[in-house]
Amino acid sequence: MSSSRSQSIQGTLPVIAALLGNGFIAVLKFVGFFISGSGAMLSEAIHSFADTANQALLMVGIRRSKKKATNEFSYGYGKERFLWALISACGIFFVGAGATIYQGINALIRPQHADVTYIVFTILAISFVIESGTLIVAYRELRKTGGKAKFKKILKNGDPATIAVLYEDGIAVLGVVVAFVSILLTELTGAYYWDAIGSIVIGLMLGVMAIILINKNRALLLGKAIPEEVKDRIIEILEEDPAIESVTDFRSAIMDVGKYRIKCEVEFNGNALAKEMFARGALREEFEEVRNDYQEFIKFCVDYIDRVPRLVGNHIDKIEKRIQEEYPEVVHIDIELN
Known part of the structure; x- marks a missing residue:
């Protein structure tokens, strides 16, 4: 495979894997929320839905960045990838983090009973496995394209779409763990605020990740210098x-x-x-x-x-x-x- 060809498809596999995985997980988590009424499960469902929408935006950016140069855009459409990645990061911040934190605060103010069953934990376990799989796909893609460079350097100069998937799935794996612990604590103690705290923690993690991605893609759009x-x-x-x-x-x-x-x-x-x-x-x-x-x-x-x-x-x-x-x-x- 030629270098130019390999560059043109870079990021496609991790984004498609994450898009399919998160779409499936979002459906499962919404089912889990309707069964249990758990705020943390709803936050995780919103999180996965937001990730699915954001990966669809990343895919749009990858496809549009492959367009050939024209008289109007003589240097090509490569920066479309950065534009849509920036829009995706803004979506994570406002939809993912915003809605999740709102849900958590609302659950603190108006506690609701959560009916936890084994189905909820089964859904979280399935989510953990799938999210871990797509995380590994993104990690391997970055490693393959980054060669022998240190991973910190790869994160600095790598494909923003693949890095977005890596961050999103990394936070998703942590989010599943947080949701599992908060739901379990709610079930064991009977204190509903654990469920709300879980939602807020998930939202804060999404917010921090979104700010990192927004800053990275902003720099690339402004014309970041080569390494x-x-x-x-x-x-x-x-x-x-x-x-x-x-x-x-x-x-x-x-x-x-x-x-x-x-x-x-x-x-x-x-x-x-x-x-x-x-x-x-x-x-x-x-x-x-x-x-x-x-x-x-x-x-x-x-x-x-x-x-x-x-x-x-x-x-x-x-x-x-x-x-x-x-x-x-x-x-x-x-x-x-x-």
Whole structure:
């Protein structure tokens, strides 16, 4: 599979797995709520419903980010992935966290009897298994695409859709544990406030996760720079070339998952390029033709001036090719000469 193809489908498997898993779990949890009347179970049902809707939004973003570049959007639609991930994160905050915390506070103010049966715990157990499975799928996807990098670094620079699934399913697994403990405590003690506290704790976890995802996707939409170590290595490649004295300005942006754009200004050393040409014996034949005729020499110089921009351009193309050989994800390069 080609690199570009693999980048285009990155995040699809975890999102589809989470979408199907959470959709099924949401139905089960709503059934559990109607059977038991538990506020924590309702919070978990709302949580799973919100996750299902959010993963549908992530899928929209992934599909739309694959659209080819047009005259109107010459750099493509890669940032659609970040936009829909941001909308998804806002949905988690307002629908998931907001509704869940409201339900918990309402249960504290107006306690309701919860009729807990073995069916409720069975539903929570099934949810735990499915959520753990989709969590593992997301984790493996991040590990596969992140290579040997530290996991903290992968979370910083990885696909936002896959990271969203990882966070959502991680919180979902914890949420099931919280719901199980709060329902069990309510059943054992007869104190209904445990059920309400469980709902509030689940809502707070969702809120914190949503804020993290909102901040991450906001940065990507604003044009977050490429990883620092990649930037440093690209500058090193540029300055290793004899024709480039220094890089005076370097700017970059992440355009999509695995797609970078860089722009830099360099101090160009024309003498180094000329020495390289002459070392290969360039202009030797032309010199022999005009060495005894000054007018022919002037004419040759005027004609040769037209070749200089092309020579410089070809050299810049070689440098860009060298960068892309090491970092294929750098799909747009703009090198300006000072």
